[in-house]
Amino acid sequence: MSLNWVCYTLLALALIASFFFTHSLWMGLLFITLLTFLLYGADKLAARKGWRRVPETTLLVFGLVGGWIGAFFGQQLFRHKTQKQPFRTWFMLSVAVNIVAVAGAGYWMYGRWIL
Template sequence: MRLNVVCYTLLGLALIASFFFTHPIGMWLFLVTLLTFLVYGADKFAARKGWQRVPEITLLVFGLVGGWIGAIFGQQVFRHKTQKQPFRTWFMLSIAVNIVAVLGAGYWMYGRWIF
């Protein structure tokens, strides 16, 4: 089975699970952050063992949909993807896009800036 399919399936399950809580957006952010951290750890483990790796685009998508805090912790704890410059540039861009999207959604929903 392709590792990419497993990652996106877990992401979909996290989305579905977040709807069963009182604060689905907060739960989504918690679940996707935890899942992203674990995916970074699994990718580092796979890199050390020479196994199939998680594609970089998948790691970027996880950060883009809200898991960038888990990605930052995963990068530091596992010392993974900290030196590869093209990835770091795209990663920082995905963080910026996520923050702008969250602020824009908050402004659209509440008619004012949420901070």
């Protein structure tokens, strides 16, 4: 079983679970943030133990779809992916894209800017 398959299945389950709450957009972002935080911790543990790692593209996708807050705290707490410059550049770009997307989704859902 591929590690990516597990990560993306968990992402899909988090998004599905968010639809059972009143504010599904915010709950989805909360679930993805927590999941991304846990992925950074698991990847750091895998790096230390020599186990199979979470691919950088998967970490970036999770940040892009809304988990960038969890990614930021995971990077700081676990001291993970803080020095690798190409990754940091792509990460910051994914943060900017996500903020624009969330603001647009909020405008579309609520008829006003939410940020």
